[in-house]
Amino acid sequence: MTRQRGDVVVETRGLCMHFGGVRAVDEVDFTLFDRELRCLIGPNGAGKSTFFKCLTGQLTPTAGDVMIRGQAMTGAEPFEIASLGVGIKTQVPNVFDGLSAEENIWISARRWHDDRRARTLTAETIERLRLGDIRRTQLGRLAHGQRQWVELGMVVAAEPWLVLLDEPAAGMTHEETYRTAELIEEINKTAALIVVEHDMQFIRMISRQVTLFHEGGILMEDTMDAISADKRAREVYLGHRA
Amino acid sequence: MNSSLLRQMRSTFFFALLGVVFMFAAPQVLQLFTIINLTTAIALAVLALSLALIWGYGGILCFGQVAFFGLGAYVYTISAINFGGSTWAVLMAVLVTSAFAAALGYFIFYGRVSDVYLGVITLTVTLIFFSLIRRTSGPEYKIGNALLGGFNGVSSPPINLPWDSGSFLFPEHVFYVAMAVLILCYVFVGWLVNTKFGRVCVAIRENELRAELLGYDTRLYKLGIFTIGAGIAALGGVLFCNGVGRITPDVFSLYNAALTIIWVIVGGRGTLIGPIGATFALFYLTSALGGQSLLNNNLVLGIILIIFVLLVPKGVAPTVVDWIASRRKKTPRRARRRRGARAEGME
Ligand SMILES: Nc1ncnc2c1ncn2[C@@H]1O[C@H](COP(=O)(O)OP(=O)(O)O)[C@@H](O)[C@H]1O
Ligand SMILES: [Mg+2]
Numbered sequence: 049m050t051r052q053r054g055d056v057v058v059e060t061r062g063l064c065m066h067f068g069g070v071r072a073v074d075e076v077d078f079t080l081f082d083r084e085l086r087c088l089i090g091p092n093g094a095g096k097s098t099f100f101k102c103l104t105g106q107l108t109p110t111a112g113d114v115m116i117r118g119q120a121m122t123g124a125e126p127f128e129i130a131s132l133g134v135g136i137k138t139q140v141p142n143v144f145d146g147l148s149a150e151e152n153i154w155i156s157a158r159r160w161h162d163d164r165r166a167r168t169l170t171a172e173t174i175e176r177l178r179l180g181d182i183r184r185t186q187l188g189r190l191a192h193g194q195r196q197w198v199e200l201g202m203v204v205a206a207e208p209w210l211v212l213l214d215e216p217a218a219g220m221t222h223e224e225t226y227r228t229a230e231l232i233e234e235i236n237k238t239a240a241l242i243v244v245e246h247d248m249q250f251i252r253m254i255s256r257q258v259t260l261f262h263e264g265g266i267l268m269e270d271t272m273d274a275i276s277a278d279k280r281a282r283e284v285y286l287g288h289r290a
Numbered sequence: 291m292n293s294s295l296l297r298q299m300r301s302t303f304f305f306a307l308l309g310v311v312f313m314f315a316a317p318q319v320l321q322l323f324t325i326i327n328l329t330t331a332i333a334l335a336v337l338a339l340s341l342a343l344i345w346g347y348g349g350i351l352c353f354g355q356v357a358f359f360g361l362g363a364y365v366y367t368i369s370a371i372n373f374g375g376s377t378w379a380v381l382m383a384v385l386v387t388s389a390f391a392a393a394l395g396y397f398i399f400y401g402r403v404s405d406v407y408l409g410v411i412t413l414t415v416t417l418i419f420f421s422l423i424r425r426t427s428g429p430e431y432k433i434g435n436a437l438l439g440g441f442n443g444v445s446s447p448p449i450n451l452p453w454d455s456g457s458f459l460f461p462e463h464v465f466y467v468a469m470a471v472l473i474l475c476y477v478f479v480g481w482l483v484n485t486k487f488g489r490v491c492v493a494i495r496e497n498e499l500r501a502e503l504l505g506y507d508t509r510l511y512k513l514g515i516f517t518i519g520a521g522i523a524a525l526g527g528v529l530f531c532n533g534v535g536r537i538t539p540d541v542f543s544l545y546n547a548a549l550t551i552i553w554v555i556v557g558g559r560g561t562l563i564g565p566i567g568a569t570f571a572l573f574y575l576t577s578a579l580g581g582q583s584l585l586n587n588n589l590v591l592g593i594i595l596i597i598f599v600l601l602v603p604k605g606v607a608p609t610v611v612d613w614i615a616s617r618r619k620k621t622p623r624r625a626r627r628r629r630g631a632r633a634e635g636m637e
Contacts, residue, residue, distance in 0.1 A: 104503065106499070126499070126502040127504075127505050127506055127507045127508065130502065130503050130504055130505035131505040136503045138499070142497055142499055142500040142503065143497065143500060144492075144493050144496035144497050144500060144501075145496055145497070146496045147493065147496055151489070151493075152493075154489075155489065155490060155501070155504060158486055158490075159504050159505045202500075206504065206505070
């Protein structure tokens with residue numbers, strides 16, 4: 049089966065994640081098309097990360113369905129989602145702290161390729177993300193931004209067709225943020241993306257279509273400009289930030 | 291095998307070679323009594339190696355590694371008595387123990403039991419073996435021709451040549467077998483931790499969620515390394531009952547369970563030679579202490595453990611490696627600084 053631009057790659061229907069009385073995600077219907085680049089925004093506690101965790105199998109939704117490329121993946125294990133060819137970066141940096149940057153990326157590439165190809169891919173990724181200086185450094189010794197960057201390297205090295213990033217620019221310097229935006233544009237040439245982000249400037253750099261979360265549900269779905277102009281959206285989010 | 295793997299394994303081959311030299315030199319210079327004693331220490335070193343693998347590399351803190359060691363010894367002894375030969379008995383010991391570990395591990399890893407409970411469960415299993423086998427002193431506790439013997443244990447038939455079940459090995463020959471098993475297990479584990487499987491296990495130790503998010507079924511990897519570790523521990527158990535001449539339920543005691551952990555802590559997690567060396571060192575320390583009554587054995591071990599946890603938390607081997615690495619790094623930096631100073635002077 050060949051994938052075409054315009055195919056639905058992620059779909060949720062009536063997705064709910066309730067923690068006791070807290071409706072972190074409530075009845076969310078969401079659709080992402082192939083090669084799309086979608087930003088999820090919303091105030092703190094809106095349910096973005098919870099929604100993200102339901103997509104990546106870190107949480108089993110209390111109700112509703114998650115479909116990835118038409119396959120029902122509700123309640124699947126994270127490795128099963130990733131094994132579809134989905135690249136994932138969580139909000140809290142998740143890296144192999146005791147291992148070198150090179151080993152981190154090799155582990156990712158080796159999931160899909162034999163050792164020889166994995167080493168080539170690792171070298172390419174290190175070059176592409178300009179990690180040459182720290183390739184042999186233990187990740188635990190690196191700054192927060194660099195560790196995030198290596199995590200992005202792990203995502204890229206797996207050559208995913210769908211990429212899910214939760215706050216990729218958090219804790220990065222301006223320079224790093226700018227380069228992350230560039231990288232996201234580049235990834236988007238071969239993959240669809242969902243990017244959860246807080247940094248408005250960053251969203252403006254990359255965004256086409258934006259989904260605004262509020263109190264566990266989708267409040268609006270439109271371009272960034274339209275959302276900025278909307279009164280309700282400004283109240284819940286933009287005004288909230290100003 | 292590719293060249294980078296061989297390079298990774300350079301230190302493994304070095305220590306293996308030392309082991310071979312020791313294996314052939316020791317019987318020439320040491321007394322028979324010492325050689326027989328050494329066989330027991332070697333058996334314990336194989337046990338330490340198995341925990342060094344699953345805890346040091348797999349990140350699985352198994353408090354009951356000694357359960358697999360003891361189970362291996364019992365299965366070997368009972369099988370050897372029934373089969374009238376050791377070859378199949380050794381195989382049985384490894385297979386039965388691995389199968390047992392695989393079943394136990396399946397519930398632990400696929401049930402996503404947390405690390406703390408894993409420790410509790412494995413220790414409990416060990417203590418259950420301890421109290422169950424202690425109660426098997428009557429004549430009704432028989433497996434085939436083998437009486438389990440309760441707290442007195444069973445005497446273990448010595449290993450024989452694979453092609454002749456009448457040709458039992460003498461204790462000095464068992465030493466060679468033990469050394470060979472230790473060296474082969476050491477090289478095998480040294481190889482394993484450098485394969486894809488081993489490297490993924492290390493990654494899982496570092497961050498299980500990340501490994502899952504890269505698409506690795508971490509449960510399967512953990513189950514795999516746990517089962518392999520149990521099989522190696524069982525081999526250690528086979529050597530142990532050969533060295534001692536019998537196996538008793540005391541092997542499953544809390545003392546032994548704790549001792550295994552201490553070897554790995556003292557030797558250092560994340561290395562293989564460290565825990566092996568620590569086992570020999572502590573074995574000789576405790577047997578030296580056994581000859582006097584001034585200091586209590588447990589007290590000394592306790593103090594050693596506290597000293598290491600507080601002062602050498604990484605264990606001996608990793609600390610030595612760090613020290614060498616920091617010296618290596620310092621030398622060129624100092625040289626560079628000197629060169630820099632000279633350049634300034636010229637200006
Ligand atoms: N494991 C949990 N247990 C209980 N409540 C949770 C849990 N995870 C998230 N929540 C709650 O769900 C809501 C949404 O959180 P989250 O998805 O992290 O928001 P966001 O990522 O948009 O900032 C918050 O009110 C949070 O307190
Ligand atoms: Mg969040």
